[in-house]
Amino acid sequence: MQVPQSSSTISGPALQDLPARLVSQLVLGQRLEAVAVTAAAKAEQVKVQIGNTVIEITADKAVQPGQKIQLEVVQQAGRLALQMVDAELPPRPLQQGMRFNAEIVALQPQQQLLVAIKDGGGQLPAKMQIDVSSLGRQFQPGQMLQLEVAKLQPLSVVLRPAVIDIAAQIRDLQRMLLPLVQDQRLLPSTLNIQHSNRTLPAPLSAPLAQLMSHVVERQQLPHANVLRDALQNSGQFLEQRLQTGQPTTQDFKGNLMRLAAAVEQQLAADSERPRTEQLLRQLPAEIRAALASFISNSSQAQGLTRLPETTFNLQQIIAQLQQATRDFTAGTRPDAAAVTRAIEMSLLRDLLQEVRSLTARVQLNQLAMVRDPELPSSNPVWLMELPVRDRQELSLVRMRIQQQQANVDQSQDIWQVQLNLETTNSGPMQALLTLHQQQVSVTLVAERPETAKLLTQYLDDLRARLQTVDLAVGQLNCRCAPVAPLSAIEQASEMHDAFETYVDIHV
Template identity: 30%
Template sequence: MVIINPTISTQPAALTRPAGPAPVLPADRVLNAVVLGERAQHLYELSSGSLRMMAESQTPLREGEQLQLRVLGKDAQQRPQLEILQRGTQDISPQLRNRLPEQLSLNQLSASLNQIRQGENPTLRQLIAPLLSSLPRRQQLSDSAGLQKALHNSGQSLEAKLASGEAPKGDIKAALLKLLATVQAQSPPPPKAGLARSYGPSNTPSPSVHAAGSAPADIATPGTASTAKSASAPQPQAASTAPAYQAPPKPLGLPGELQPQGRLPPSPPEIEGTLLSRLAHDVKGALARQDANQLLGLHSREHGGSYMIELPVRDRDGIDVWQFQFQPPRTERDHSHNERGSQHDTTQTGWTLSLSFDLPGLGAITARVTQQEKQLGIRFDAVQSDALELLRQHTPELHQRLAEKGIDVAGIDCRRRSAQALTESSYSLSALLRDQA
């Protein structure tokens, strides 16, 4: 057992420390190590050449991350203490490949939560109450301070909060993790046979693979299964007579892809055991979806691309999913010609925020706000004609309110576009995975 960054107050890891002598590491020695994985909370397995060691660290480490460590000495328990000198660029493709087959749209979880909330089982309603209380309400997003708080508690920065010692109060991802642990503790043990069929991906081909055109053939994306393996392997029969939960077809949309997510229709009534199994399945899928968005966000920040936050928002009659895509400032090169020949002028663009949602009665809407010097450009894209007319009707009021706040708006444009045209992605997910393969 070694201690990484001992200047940060460490807490006991959530797993009994492995027995045996600590590795002999002379002071001031510098070694390169690779994080093999997290074995428990704050407990990681490292590999440095032929040396394998367990490390306790309050600094979050990621699987596959390359570290350059320097030995500081030993603590009172004769455990080597190391500090991180340098952290290498992480290859996120292995984690993405692991999480993509498990990820589900947050709307699938929203449908399950709505069904339980509107049901007659007080035990299940009490079970999901902490998660529902952590979701922001639609009225909260109309206020700048409320919107900032909602994005902060979206789950995207849970690990960063824990690393800084901040209590994750109201964090959606923390609430999802707690709900999953509670549901798994209360659910009956699944049958040994047929487990993969009960909780595995649906065999229904996902239209998102063909519509997005961005998933490699060798990667199992949401809603797909490996047909080569399933064709040759015999399918075991469930040992229990209780109906096993089968995942419904996944909605369109891959992580990092800006696409309005509409509500799913309510499912038929189910027995309590099956509903608990479905809830656990949907929570796992939502957590995998958040992990994938976080991994893509890490990659985007390193390469100057956009990153996205998906936020479940409570309304009076249900839960909607709002997508926020942030594009950082970038420099664009303008190729123009004058009397002296070719000139290459550069233009610095500011932040671009894209907001995507699909509300009942309004349909899919995407709003894009672009900062150009000291002015804002706003564009609305709607699928339904009546929603487009409503946007155009309130455009003068929006322009006036922004002017009262001292915001200079260059123009507000409202357009009607098809649902497929609203789908946008700053980079191809499949290209990223192919490049890293």
């Protein structure tokens, strides 16, 4: 294998001085594409951007902002560093110690692996066969590995576990979920309308009723056990329940997925019916009349249903034909019915889109709570949306909990809780709570002046209830102001927009 060689003697920062996320997969000889952020003359310091990281490096030529440059991982004074190189420089030979990422393509006889080299730069074969008979390990197709060159003649490599970039995986998932999110409303309009009208077909009304019946009443949230159950059933822990075999009938995300599957099935079934009528319209009039006479004959139709069971439902087909031909025999026009069905299907598509949007919001919250293993000292943040019922109306209470950890004494940790909720009568509201040891401070925010005035009247009651649980109340106030959004959607959108402007690392 060959890796580009640099003739420049001007080095940049050592890898050990760079963020771990940036250098976790960099190996000797690897090249990166970066973009100059500032202008610099030759031998001057220039800021360059790699991915979402900006570093300073010594320029080996004059560069302008926005100019693409090549960086190479080199070894200097016993440690790896980055330096600028010319893109046209010839490659250097394969060296011992170089590492390359690979994916197992297939398991072959006699304990041979067929692997695809991901970052060989065309200097290694696109695919290589590796003998793993001496390792005594199990491998699977699709498994990622890292190959380290151990010897050149004959070529032998050491297999190491691949370094997984968790942050990059989270960003990729967020990019996939963001287009599914319709908006950030706390009141799902289509779902509430369908639930209140109760006009859905039976296959859909059952999963919708199950979804709504397992959502807690908003008035019950102040009870500790109810709040705990609401958190457990909010959908944030569905995957954990599935792994441990716990029931998921009360899980919000699980019920959303069941409802989505039912709507998809209903849409697929309804889309077949117009096709039957369209085919019937294409038949000659005498054939339509004969077919209508045959289908309307109950004895003949019942004889068909007694045929041996086939791969399709004869009774269902007969019912569809009877319904479709009835329009022609009665001399009625099916246009009105077709329009009605089109409206119903449009409403079902709106419902499906909103259910998918709610599911994506739960998943975005789950991703926002994944802690970066490279930052063990970061303050934990929990972000979730609790589904609650206000009478027969579903709404979401957004909750953000952050633990500001003290360096030594855990009892000195500061807890911050932020709640966003909205009701039809009160509008958007927010509660900001800070807890340090046994002292609590609360700020209430309401967008509507009448709501802020009403909340202010209950501040004394809130103070008394906090004191009953042995909390010393500090600041306690209410104000009328716009409610700041609280969601993983903004965080993911900002990351998405930012990373779209960054330059990906190319090897």
